[in-house]
Amino acid sequence: MRKIYVVGIGAGDPDHLTLQAAKAIGRTDVFFLLDKGETKASLVELRERLIKGYSQPRKRIVEGRDPDRDRTPADYTGTVADWRHRRSLVLEELIAAHLKDGETGSILVWGDPSLFDSTIAILEEILERGETVFEFEVIPGISSVSALAAKHRIGLNRVGQPFQVTTGRRLAEGWPEGVDDVVVMLDAQHAFTGHPEADIYWGAYVGTSDELLASGRVGDVADEIVERRTAAREEHGWIMDTYLLRRRPTR
Structure with a gap:
């Protein structure tokens, strides 16, 4: 065989x-x-x-x-x-x-x-x-997801809470129900920009010599991520990136 x-x-x-x-x-x-x-x-x-x-x-x-x-x-x-x-x-x-x-x-x-x-x-x-x-x-x-979390020194889930892995295409339709932590892959349309109050932990080419990382409140770092992502894709002809999008706790 x-x-x-x-x-x-x-x-x-x-x-x-x-x-x-x-x-x-x-x-x-x-x-x-x-x-x-x-x-x-x-x-x-x-x-x-x-x-x-x-x-x-x-x-x-x-x-x-x-x-x-x-x-x-x-x-x-x-x-x-x-x-x-x-x-x-x-x-x-x-x-x-x-x-x-x-x-x-x-x-x-x-x-x-x-x-x-x-x-x-x-x-x-x-x-x-x-x-x-x-x-x-x-x-x-x-995976790129576990490597991303390690680079940012974060956990993917919070205590007693689930997280969801999805695509930019699905995130563009709305935040998934029942979760506050969303891992997103294949987001060519930059769907994260629609959630300016969330925190984002983003990475591209994670683990390679071309690695790019950014984190912060989406409203503060979205323009930087979009600019760096666009430039990297033009330079390499392709991009492999992912991010964790995290809602802040409500008080």
Whole structure:
């Protein structure tokens, strides 16, 4: 039986790699990389650095082209489902062609595979088609959310209180009910600016040499965050950021 590890490699700092992840990389025969293009070359470079540092000499690296998708679709859910399907076809072709019986493959996932990543769902879709057979194991990693909290030296929740992880798209529809602490990812429209009295703990490229951090009352730091975020995206061609939005206690 062929086996595939889905390995969480952390938010960007090579030291985020866990011992479990390092051991999985060391047992891997074939690494599968999906190239996202020149503007996101740094995402591939970190993976290659970790492979070089922890893998066995006889390992192989195979690459496929990550399909493009519309970033501002009218049908967001349908567009993402179509993109995942096309990704599954690319990955299935790579697995079928390059992973031999009895070998182990690995897919190195930014952050943690369980949070805002499609790799697990894509592998399940491949298995459901029944044409390419393998087993897979998920290795957890340090997420951008946990790295953000560590950088700001804060907890994500307050005593006895829940928090919610959501997207900028959903936050723009209104503050989630029943929570005062909201972790937001994928906020291209700067939805946090609609909550000037809340506190924000923001970070971009957390754990990398390009790391950006800001915190304070939204009304005081929103312009700074928007300016820094816009400039960083123009410089790098992409941005990976997240933030905690926290309501202040009422008296």
